[in-house]
Amino acid sequence: KQEVTQIPAALSVPEGENLVLNCSFTDSAIYNLQWFRQDPGKGLTSLLLIQSSQREQTSGRLNASLDKSSGRSTLYIAASQPGDSATYLCAVSLMYSGGGADGLTFGKGTHLIIQP
Amino acid sequence: DTGVSQNPRHKITKRGQNVTFRCDPISEHNRLYWYRQTLGQGPEFLTYFQNEAQLEKSRLLSDRFSAERPKGSFSTLEIQRTEQGDSAMYLCASSFRQQASYEQYFGPGTRLTVT
Numbered sequence: 001k002q003e004v005t006q007i008p009a010a011l012s013v014p015e016g017e018n019l020v021l022n023c024s025f026t027d028s029a030i031y032n033l034q035w036f037r038q039d040p041g042k043g044l045t046s047l048l049l050i051q052s053s054q055r056e057q058t059s060g061r062l063n064a065s066l067d068k069s070s071g072r073s074t075l076y077i078a079a080s081q082p083g084d085s086a087t088y089l090c091a092v093s094l095m096y097s098g099g100g101a102d103g104l105t106f107g108k109g110t111h112l113i114i115q116p
Numbered sequence: 117d118t119g120v121s122q123n124p125r126h127k128i129t130k131r132g133q134n135v136t137f138r139c140d141p142i143s144e145h146n147r148l149y150w151y152r153q154t155l156g157q158g159p160e161f162l163t164y165f166q167n168e169a170q171l172e173k174s175r176l177l178s179d180r181f182s183a184e185r186p187k188g189s190f191s192t193l194e195i196q197r198t199e200q201g202d203s204a205m206y207l208c209a210s211s212f213r214q215q216a217s218y219e220q221y222f223g224p225g226t227r228l229t230v231t
Binding site for chain 2: 004031032034036041042043044045046049051089091093102103104105106107108109
């Protein structure tokens with residue numbers, strides 16, 4: 001059974017700092033990995049998706065890396081802003097036997113607070 | 117292109133009642149997923165469809181839960197004889213099979229409170 005762990009569970013940093021969120025998974029036979037952002041009481045917003053054959057993806061101030069063999073991913077946030085405050089979730093999918101990606105297995109998330 | 121929509125956004129029901137939620141995926145997305153999220157936890161996978169076919173169901177989906185996608189467009193999730201432990205946010209997501217990444221896009225969720 002796939003298990004996803006996110007460290008740290010919570011993080012509070014002053015505005016402007018660069019920070020790294022960590023994600024690890026137990027079954028390396030993944031199809032893809034997605035990072036999401038969730039604001040309180042809201043749905044999930046997809047930030048970055050890394051396919052199993054890729055090593056990293058970038059979008060603006062966000063960079064996500066994937067080391068499939070060691071079962072690890074990191075999300076790097078540059079020059080953090082108060083608007084980045086949210087819960088960040090990591091999720092992986094396995095290969096569905098009929099082809100394509102299976103349902104996602106999520107970590108519990110990292111609750112991030114950026115202090116003004 | 118509108119996003120994934122879910123209705124209702126909030127539902128309060130008494131224990132033992134049946135409830136039904138609806139999800140409308142992004143148009144042309146042929147895969148549709150249901151997840152459940154409790155406070156402080158990440159979402160947990162329940163089931164998913166490719167077109168009208170239900171491809172996989174989690175062990176979390178007890179006999180009281182049933183999901184349908186009759187015409188391969190919108191989907192409904194019904195919970196019969198609700199219990200207090202069913203209180204959670206129910207999330208729907210969709211993806212496009214022709215997009216090899218299978219990136220999932222989520223709706224705003226339906227928050228269920230069972231009293």
